Amino acid sequence: xxxxxxxxxxxxxxxxxxxxxxxxxxxxxxxxxxxxxxxxxxxxxxxxxxxxxxxxxxxxxxxxxxxxxxxxxxxxxxxxxxxxxxxxxxxxxxxxxxxxxxxxxxxxxxxxxxxxxxxxxxxxxxxxxxxxxxxxxxxxxxxxxxxxxxxxxxxxxxxxxxxxxxxxxxxxxxxxx
Amino acid sequence: xxxxxxxxxxxxxxxxxxxxxxxxxxxxxxxxxxxxxxxxxxxxxxxxxxxxxxxxxxxxxxxxxxxxxxxxxxxxxxxxxxxxxxxxxxxxxxxxxxxxxxxxxxxxxxxxxxxxxxxxxxxxxxxxxxxxxxxxxxxxxxxxxxxxxxxxxxxxxxxxxxxxxxxxxxxxxxxxxxxxxxxxxxxxxxxxxxxxxxxxxxxxxxxxxxxxxxxxxxxxxxxxxxxxxxxxxxxxxxxxxxxxxxxxxxxxxxxxxxxxxxxxxxxxxxxxxxxxxxxxxxxxxxxxxxxxxxxxxxxxxxxxxxxxxxxxxxxxxxxxxxxxxxx
Numbered sequence: 001x002x003x004x005x006x007x008x009x010x011x012x013x014x015x016x017x018x019x020x021x022x023x024x025x026x027x028x029x030x031x032x033x034x035x036x037x038x039x040x041x042x043x044x045x046x047x048x049x050x051x052x053x054x055x056x057x058x059x060x061x062x063x064x065x066x067x068x069x070x071x072x073x074x075x076x077x078x079x080x081x082x083x084x085x086x087x088x089x090x091x092x093x094x095x096x097x098x099x100x101x102x103x104x105x106x107x108x109x110x111x112x113x114x115x116x117x118x119x120x121x122x123x124x125x126x127x128x129x130x131x132x133x134x135x136x137x138x139x140x141x142x143x144x145x146x147x148x149x150x151x152x153x154x155x156x157x158x159x160x161x162x163x164x165x166x167x168x169x170x171x172x173x174x175x176x177x
Numbered sequence: 178x179x180x181x182x183x184x185x186x187x188x189x190x191x192x193x194x195x196x197x198x199x200x201x202x203x204x205x206x207x208x209x210x211x212x213x214x215x216x217x218x219x220x221x222x223x224x225x226x227x228x229x230x231x232x233x234x235x236x237x238x239x240x241x242x243x244x245x246x247x248x249x250x251x252x253x254x255x256x257x258x259x260x261x262x263x264x265x266x267x268x269x270x271x272x273x274x275x276x277x278x279x280x281x282x283x284x285x286x287x288x289x290x291x292x293x294x295x296x297x298x299x300x301x302x303x304x305x306x307x308x309x310x311x312x313x314x315x316x317x318x319x320x321x322x323x324x325x326x327x328x329x330x331x332x333x334x335x336x337x338x339x340x341x342x343x344x345x346x347x348x349x350x351x352x353x354x355x356x357x358x359x360x361x362x363x364x365x366x367x368x369x370x371x372x373x374x375x376x377x378x379x380x381x382x383x384x385x386x387x388x389x390x391x392x393x394x395x396x397x398x399x400x401x402x403x404x405x406x407x408x409x410x411x412x413x414x415x416x417x418x419x420x421x422x423x424x425x426x427x428x429x430x431x432x433x434x435x436x437x438x439x440x441x442x443x444x445x446x447x448x449x450x451x452x453x454x455x456x457x458x459x460x461x462x463x464x465x466x467x468x469x470x471x472x473x474x475x476x477x478x479x480x481x482x483x484x485x486x487x488x489x490x491x492x493x494x495x496x497x498x499x500x501x502x503x504x
Contacts, residue, residue, distance in 0.1 A: 028253070028315060035308070055297040059341075063304025064334060070311050071330040074323060133294065133354060 007047060014040035027073050031066055038062045052133045188289050192269050200424040201231035207465050214469035235417070243413040248318030257316060258411070258418035261309020265425035267302045271295035272432045273357045275442045275449035287450065288357060295356035296348060299433055300341060303388065306426060307333040310390070310397060310407050313419070317410035325406025328476065329397035332387060335483035336394075340384035342491035346377040346498035347437055360441030371438040376494045378438045380487055385430040387483070389423065392468040396476060431460040 014037050021033035038061050045054035090098075140148050205220065205227065212219025220227030245254065275287035292298050307329060314326015347370045348354060351362050363369050371378045387394040398406035408419060435441060435456040444452035474482065 028250075028312075032253075032312075051292065051294045052297065055294050055301045058301040059297065059304055063301060063307075064337060067304075067307055067311065067330050067334055070308075070315070071327065071334070074311070074315055074327050074330070 003047065006043065010040045010043040010047070013037070014044065028070070031069050031073065034069075035062050035066055038066075050132070052136055184285065185289065188287075192289065193266065196266060196269060196425055196428060197421070199428050200421045201235065203424045203427065203461060204234065204420075205231050206461065207468075210462060210465045211469050214466070238413060238417040241413040243415065246318065246410050249410060250316040250318070253312050253316035254410075255415070257309050257313035258415045258422070259309075260312060261306055261422040262418045262425075264302045264306040264309075265422040265429065268299045268429045269432070271298050271356050272429075272436060273360055273441060274453045286357070291355060291357045294354045296344065296354045296359075296437075299356075299429075300344075303426070303429065304333075304337060306422070309419070309422065313411065314397075314407040317407070319410050321403045321405075321409045322407050325397040325399075325403050325409075329390065329407065332390075332394065332396060332479065332483075335480060336384045336387040336487070339380055339483065339487040339491040340388060342488070342495055343377045343380035343384060344437060345495045346374045349495075349498050349502050350374065356436055356441075360436060360443060363440040364443055366440065369438065369440045374438070374494070374498070376490065377498075378434075380491050380494065381437070382434060383487060385434060386464070386467065387479075389426045389430055391423075391427065391464060393471040393473050394479065395473060396479060399473060401473075427461065427464055428457065431457045431464070434460055 017033040017037040017040065021030045021037060024030045024033060038057060042054040042057045042062075045051075045057060208230070209219040209227065220230040223229040223233045245251070270289040271292050273286070273288040273291065277284055277286050279285065310329040311326045314322045314324070314329065317323070347359070350370070350373055351359050353359060353362075359370075390397050396406075397403075398408055403409075408416060411419065432453075435453065439456050439460075441456075442449035442453040444455075447455075
């Protein structure tokens, strides 16, 4: 009973704030709604006894990445800025097609994972402490080792790219002055 | 179920009351100790040794007018003190202050919840505290506040990495993420992680001071250049909420350092909770001593120190510890 109350509260908050994030015109309010949504998602993970995944979600996304978002918004000083003007290059037809495609994809995922298993809830099918530190680490360093290492190389390339771009910029500035 | 709820409620109430009182008297300790460090005597008139000063301050702040300037974003401006206040108190949920005791025939753990990822919980919660400061800076509509907020977010991102990495050595050696297990592994003084992880300890303490925005890392509120940074446009209770949050964060870091590196509640003769209190008190005094001794960093020095010294050192410490552990 208590589980259900927690689940529905967290689910409604997560979806509601995700919707609010999209329809907000104020960038800082969008970021705030995104944080609320992330925290609600972390609650859902914790309810599935995936404490580790829930904590990571908060540490990595809410604690680091969204602080960076806020940092960028504040550096650009978008205070009270409204994104009213049409800057989107996609046509109306393309937008609706994309929306329908994504919605169908969502429905298919739901059919695959939630409905076809005869109503057995996701929570009960999850093995015990499947999202805890040890099981996650075991999967990461055995079954998904290649993908894991590939991701690290990708991140390294991104870091080097960012440094090169910043360096080029400062060289230009020195050349101009 | 009901019994469990009652016990949990009592624990939560006790911790909140103790921490709030602790925050109030941390201000007294700071003013008194800082006074003596500078050859003054500090507060002396309200009660013996100025002991009633925190109460007088609280009464004064409550009766002050709450001034809200015209240019602020109203909602965010009122929300920011609350956002910085709540995470400051959440982390006490996983800090153990003693061994299991039996009261009236019930086994009671002197910790609200001994999560098996307690260490990560602390990092998750403390990383949320920065939003209060950043949003306060952004919503105030004042350039000093904005600069304070920008500085705060940059500082948090820079020091959070070394902060997290410095503790990995301890976790590697202990093989657990539970706070209570960490304490039980430090039963004798030679097992304290401060001796097994000296470099990790130093990095953790430096980053802990930086994360709580205390001198010499108090750039977000540097009063000599930014007036009071993110605090400039706040008054009355909202201001004092930031203040309480700052002191609560100091107490959190002291408790976390005690648990990670200084053996937690372990100690001879005296009851565990007293040992815990003594260690936390000593670390708080150390905090204030640093403030009385070191000048503030310049902003580029702060960034260089974080990224070019602390981060590589923390990485090195992690790799060395992993190597020793495997060897």
